[in-house]
Ligand code: ISL
């Protein structure tokens with residue numbers, strides 16, 4: 099009983115523009131570079147292309163600090179280039195998504211420049227300004243104890259007007275005040291501006307943060323040793339979120355546009371369904387963070403934690419089952435520009451394992467119920483930076499701020515510094531931001547100049563040129579996977595999900611069924627042979643193998659020894 103929709107059947111390819119393809123040799127990827135690769139998207143078999151922010155920006159946070167919403171950063175090209183890109187995509191039957199970043203702007207945006215200039219300025223209320231607090235010693239303190247996602251307080255003091263402004267991210271990313279009606283009107287006009295240009299929809303950055311608890315109360319203390327606390331209970335899915343999302347939903351509906359919202363800090367599907375429920379008129383789907391946060395330790399992202407298979411199973415089962423029963427929809431992803439490469443982070447990028455692991459994750463992800471998101475380079479099995487690289491290769495403020503803060507606190511505590519380095523090696527956002535490896539020529543064919551971030555060492559062996567149209571490559575496997583998901587859409591897009599083998603510690607197994615036919619997906623998450631007893635509900639001897647990452651699979655026995663990172667999909671009925 100799942101309603102059909104083109105966007106449920108679709109898969110989306112995500113582009114990080116600075117690192118995709120540089121057309122003019124300045125070391126930075128650009129829109130003409132994306133246009134060069136239009137046929138590549140067709141070869142892979144995706145339906146939608148999402149490009150991360152390309153608006154003018156000082157790039158303190160790589161474009162997630164927007165200085166002008168209705169123009170294109172000259173480093174990336176021109177409005178004309180974007181029009182050509184949209185045309186090229188549409189000619190090929192592909193759709194185009196913009197990234198909409200409207201929880202905050204850049205501090206260089208003219209709205210903020212005005213706002214900051216004086217408490218009487220017309221734009222003052224476009225941002226969130228508050229008087230200082232004073233402690234018992236009479237020392238000035240921020241208005242509350244919220245911390246920024248990128249370190250330090252979420253408040254920045256402005257001496258000229260003796261007030262603080264709120265920034266949940268960097269201090270150069272002041273939060274907009276959505277309570278103020280002109281802000282909403284301005285955002286809604288920006289949405290129309292791009293839809294009128296032919297954009298097919300939006301990925302909405304931290305969209306569940308736009309409404310905050312009135313009065314901005316102190317956060318509950320979660321990490322006692324920390325100076326600042328998250329505060330998420332006061333801004334993730336705040337009181338007016340759905341009012342705002344319904345305003346946006348009405349505009350999107352007029353244009354029949356697509357929407358995916360990014361929603362960190364929510365784990366309750368009952369909260370999420372309010373945004374993605376079929377009858378709500380808000381968003382099509384959202385990105386939740388439960389899987390990608392599984393290895394964040396008790397002191398945040400860069401503290402260690404080994405994730406457990408049982409956790410992964412219960413997270414997947416929870417969202418799959420809930421959305422199916424409640425007329426919602428999932429966005430499926432493992433990688434993006436904020437997440438490290440899966441094979442290095444959760445499997446193994448050793449030469450003997452990496453292609454098996456890459457294909458295993460594709461299998462795990464793509465046959466679940468939801469719209470598939472593939473991040474540039476994931477279709478090639480790209481990995482994290484080599485361990486031997488120095489910290490000076492990192493570019494991202496999240497990692498760099500963490501490192502500076504840690505050096506201040508931990509000083510010469512070599513063990514603490516070493517732990518952090520290990521965690522960066524696993525989880526830094528920069529791993530996914532290394533240039534896409536197109537071929538074995540200079541700089542992996544990404545740029546003829548000096549790339550803004552270093553090219554991974556392995557580009558001579560791992561690149562698109564050697565993989566496209568090559569049987570057995572990771573790219574070919576992704577192509578087959580996306581095609582199979584669509585060919586059997588009644589099972590893989592619209593069918594029911596059932597988690598199998600809940601207690602198996604190494605193997606992730608699930609089934610999808612349309613009532614008549616049933617497929618089983620089997621994934622060995624370990625780089626070692628693992629025994630798997632065929633579940634009772636599955637009739638393997640007559641099964642037909644639909645896809646597999648090893649050349650031959652024998653599914654006729656009651657007990658199988660799965661090879662390292664082995665994965666296959668079989669039709670059992
Ligand atoms: O990446 C994170 C931590 O490692 C997240 O906290 C991330 O900051 C959060 O998911 C929001 O991400 C989005 O908004 C940020 C931007 O830096 C990210 O690149 C973007 O995806 C602020 O705009």
Ligand code: CA
Nearest residue numbers: 120122126128
């Ligand atoms: Ca360029």
